[in-house]
Amino acid sequence: MSILKLGLPKGSLEKSTFEMFEKAGYKINVSSRSYSPDIDDEEIECMLIRAQEMARYVSEHVLDCGLTGYDWVVESGADVIEVAELIYGKVKRIPLQWVLAVPEDSEIKSPKHLVGKRIATEAVGITNRYLQEHGVDAIVEFSWGATEAKPPVLADAIVEITETGSSLKANKLRIVDTLCVSTTRFITNGTAWADDFKRKKMEHLALLLKSVLAAENRVGIMLNVEKKNIPKILELLPALKKPTISTLVDDNWAALNTVIDEHVVRELIPKLKSGGAEGIIEYSLNKLVE
Numbered sequence: 165m166s167i168l169k170l171g172l173p174k175g176s177l178e179k180s181t182f183e184m185f186e187k188a189g190y191k192i193n194v195s196s197r198s199y200s201p202d203i204d205d206e207e208i209e210c211m212l213i214r215a216q217e218m219a220r221y222v223s224e225h226v227l228d229c230g231l232t233g234y235d236w237v238v239e240s241g242a243d244v245i246e247v248a249e250l251i252y253g254k255v256k257r258i259p260l261q262w263v264l265a266v267p268e269d270s271e272i273k274s275p276k277h278l279v280g281k282r283i284a285t286e287a288v289g290i291t292n293r294y295l296q297e298h299g300v301d302a303i304v305e306f307s308w309g310a311t312e313a314k315p316p317v318l319a320d321a322i323v324e325i326t327e328t329g330s331s332l333k334a335n336k337l338r339i340v341d342t343l344c345v346s347t348t349r350f351i352t353n354g355t356a357w358a359d360d361f362k363r364k365k366m367e368h369l370a371l372l373l374k375s376v377l378a379a380e381n382r383v384g385i386m387l388n389v390e391k392k393n394i395p396k397i398l399e400l401l402p403a404l405k406k407p408t409i410s411t412l413v414d415d416n417w418a419a420l421n422t423v424i425d426e427h428v429v430r431e432l433i434p435k436l437k438s439g440g441a442e443g444i445i446e447y448s449l450n451k452l453v454e
Contacts, residue, residue: 166361167209171230174212180252187450188372219244228356229366235346239289244351248370251347253327262287262344265337266321278302284314285323294343375451383426386445391418393440400435
């Protein structure tokens with residue numbers, strides 16, 4: 165039987181990735197000391213890998229595919245194929261940014277001020293390429309962690325990843341520039357992509373994972389309304405495209421079903437009620453295939 169070897173990110177993305185797979189219909193179980201999670205699909209074999217190493221293992225055919233950040237694909241220089249972009253993270257569903265940051269009172273205002281300065285970062289490759297693009301000669305040192313704490317004593321500047329910017333602000337750092345904007349990517353290699361079974365399996369996975377993200381912050385709304393009030397309800401009801409309208413047993417009434425953004429529900433339901441809607445039901449969504 166053919167098997168798809170799938171790499172899942174170990175670390176900050178691990179929990180949110182597992183939750184996304186569960187909503188997609190896959191149950192993943194892993195013990196605290198194991199790097200080989202069990203998944204309820206006999207055609208998939210999982211392995212937990214640090215996101216920083218994922219692209220390399222995929223490009224070297226150790227894994228058929230995996231989830232990692234676009235930043236680590238760029239950093240590694242690995243030759244991989246992008247199956248899908250999946251915008252999710254540890255805290256929010258927004259892209260991450262690798263930024264150049266300095267102490268609030270630093271004289272560094274632009275890349276040209278980095279000449280001869282010491283920069284601490286985990287993304288050495290991205291940083292060196294940035295400096296080359298700006299014609300700047302600086303010292304770039306790999307940081308093993310706690311990078312935000314290094315300026316001004318251990319480094320003049322840092323290149324660090326941020327999702328909300330809160331950690332940088334807490335350490336009294338100021339952002340000078342953005343080097344890379346990154347989102348999670350589902351990647352594979354040329355050999356796996358050329359395999360019909362593996363390609364279809366990856367396309368299936370990508371469809372389901374993207375549908376989970378599309379469904380977030382959206383809900384379904386069902387309601388009954390007299391047909392004479394349908395135009396009034398349609399004016400109130402935002403729709404993904406157009407609401408589904410079905411005739412009920414009583415020909416004078418119809419049922420409407422649509423998908424809306426969750427944040428508008430609390431304002432919308434009272435308006436629908438006032439417009440003549442009855443039997444209003446709000447329901448959650450696990451997947452939304454657009």
